Amino acid sequence: xxxxxxxxxxxxxxQSFRSGGWGASLADIYSRKADVVLRGYGGYNTxxxxxxxxxxFPLGSATPPIAxxxxxxxxxxxxxxxxxxxxxVPLEEYSDNLTKMVQHIKNWSSSTLIVLITPPPIDLxxxxxxxxxxxxxxxxxxxxxxxxxxxxxxEQCVSLAxxxxxxxxxxxxxxxxxxxxxxLHLTPEGNAIVFQEVHKIFDEAGFSDxxxxxxxxxxxxxENPEKAFLQQCAAV
Amino acid sequence: xxxxxxxxxxxxxxQSFRSGGWGASLADIYSRKADVVLRGYGGYNTxxxxxxxxxxFPLGSATPPIAxxxxxxxxxxxxxxxxxxxxxVPLEEYSDNLTKMVQHIKNWSSSTLIVLITPPPIDLxxxxxxxxxxxxxxxxxxxxxxxxxxxxxxEQCVSLAxxxxxxxxxxxxxxxxxxxxxxLHLTPEGNAIVFQEVHKIFDEAGFSDxxxxxxxxxxxxxENPEKAFLQQCAAV
Numbered sequence: 001x002x003x004x005x006x007x008x009x010x011x012x013x014x015q016s017f018r019s020g021g022w023g024a025s026l027a028d029i030y031s032r033k034a035d036v037v038l039r040g041y042g043g044y045n046t047x048x049x050x051x052x053x054x055x056x057f058p059l060g061s062a063t064p065p066i067a068x069x070x071x072x073x074x075x076x077x078x079x080x081x082x083x084x085x086x087x088x089v090p091l092e093e094y095s096d097n098l099t100k101m102v103q104h105i106k107n108w109s110s111s112t113l114i115v116l117i118t119p120p121p122i123d124l125x126x127x128x129x130x131x132x133x134x135x136x137x138x139x140x141x142x143x144x145x146x147x148x149x150x151x152x153x154x155e156q157c158v159s160l161a162x163x164x165x166x167x168x169x170x171x172x173x174x175x176x177x178x179x180x181x182x183x184l185h186l187t188p189e190g191n192a193i194v195f196q197e198v199h200k201i202f203d204e205a206g207f208s209d210x211x212x213x214x215x216x217x218x219x220x221x222x223e224n225p226e227k228a229f230l231q232q233c234a235a236v
Numbered sequence: 237x238x239x240x241x242x243x244x245x246x247x248x249x250x251q252s253f254r255s256g257g258w259g260a261s262l263a264d265i266y267s268r269k270a271d272v273v274l275r276g277y278g279g280y281n282t283x284x285x286x287x288x289x290x291x292x293f294p295l296g297s298a299t300p301p302i303a304x305x306x307x308x309x310x311x312x313x314x315x316x317x318x319x320x321x322x323x324x325v326p327l328e329e330y331s332d333n334l335t336k337m338v339q340h341i342k343n344w345s346s347s348t349l350i351v352l353i354t355p356p357p358i359d360l361x362x363x364x365x366x367x368x369x370x371x372x373x374x375x376x377x378x379x380x381x382x383x384x385x386x387x388x389x390x391e392q393c394v395s396l397a398x399x400x401x402x403x404x405x406x407x408x409x410x411x412x413x414x415x416x417x418x419x420l421h422l423t424p425e426g427n428a429i430v431f432q433e434v435h436k437i438f439d440e441a442g443f444s445d446x447x448x449x450x451x452x453x454x455x456x457x458x459e460n461p462e463k464a465f466l467q468q469c470a471a472v
Binding site (some may be wrong): 085 | 251256257259260261264267273274276277278279280283284288291296321322389450452453462465
């Protein structure tokens with residue numbers, strides 16, 4: 001069994017295997033070393049994601065993942081007075097919910113590397129265009145999210161990570177100056193930023209030194225291929 | 237546990253999660269429905285891949301995958317008199333090895349959908365440029381693969397699939413008229429072709445109707461979120 005890296009989050013995680021997506025890039029760079037497991041749930045906030053926790057991370061069973069990225073907040077930060085009010089989760093509960101996720105995974109395995117990722121910035125203009133593309137003239141003119149409010153969730157996420165001693169990525173702050181976010185979802189540039197930041201943290205944790213699952217073809221002797229497989233495949 | 241789709245093959249499979257890659261596109265389209273598991277081994281031929289069979293597909297243990305793509309032949313077809321001679325596997329053995337793979341997986345689960353994919357065409361000019369980019373002036377002027385020889389492996393693969401009653405994709409023939417292959421590896425156009433062909437076969441097998449692993453957010457009642465999760469998450 002290869003080690004697993006689980007990407008847990010909302011639509012920004014669910015869509016991370018689209019062309020140039022940050023999840024696919026991680027799967028590519030760790031091919032032969034680790035499996036990148038996609039657990040993204042479009043539209044979910046942390047409150048709803050808690051219902052999945054015991055199913056996605058079943059304590060005691062199987063081998064725990066070597067890393068989990070927890071990437072929520074974009075929906076929690078929806079405004080109570082906007083069209084996304086159903087998704088709204090108060091700031092304090094968002095923080096409590098993240099804590100529950102972290103504790104649950106830590107209960108499973110204290111050695112699992114957990115990375116908290118903040119929501120990206122909100123581009124009001126982009127959001128409006130997105131709403132119009134979905135609803136045409138019926139699109140609400142009132143914003144369902146604002147950059148300022150989402151920023152408080154990002155701040156809370158980073159400060160919680162510090163408190164819990166976990167690495168975090170402040171995407172909201174890193175992406176303010178870029179075209180990384182098309183309203184809410186990530187552009188190719190945004191995907192590249194998330195990939196680079198996650199990769200940096202994984203690299204510092206030594207993931208680049210993870211062994212290949214089987215010998216590279218350059219180590220296989222054409223005349224005696226079985227030699228290269230002896231150690232790992234003795235049972236064959 | 238989500239159903240699994242295993243991609244088993246050589247470098248064309250290993251690299252399938254690069255930007256626009258066919259593996260990543262499958263993972264994207266089945267996100268929330270199935271896990272796409274990457275088992276690509278750059279440089280491997282079918283002879284060496286047989287050593288991995290019992291490890292990647294351990295009979296009796298766990299749940300068998302709902303589908304496996306078997307995508308070898310590009311290295312088996314390396315010429316005996318070229319720089320890739322170590323990788324060469326005679327045509328008849330290539331066919332026997334594919335048969336062993338299929339039988340092994342069928343022994344595990346007769347309901348697993350197995351798709352055989354032929355090697356793509358060889359573009360001699362592209363191969364030469366690739367060799368020069370790696371070895372400069374030391375690059376051999378002799379071809380290590382030819383389009384004709386690889387074509388015989390593709391033909392064998394398709395005829396074996398017919399014999400075994402399996403769906404197959406004749407990439408060698410489909411890609412002759414395209415820019416799908418940059419010497420040996422796939423271009424974005426080539427990746428799109430593989431994705432479309434595999435997707436079509438999966439679609440015909442009903443994979444589009446696979447259920448979502450958890451409720452879509454539109455089905456969650458903001459006031460009573462637990463209701464939507466009751467059936468699937470009763471244990472929480």
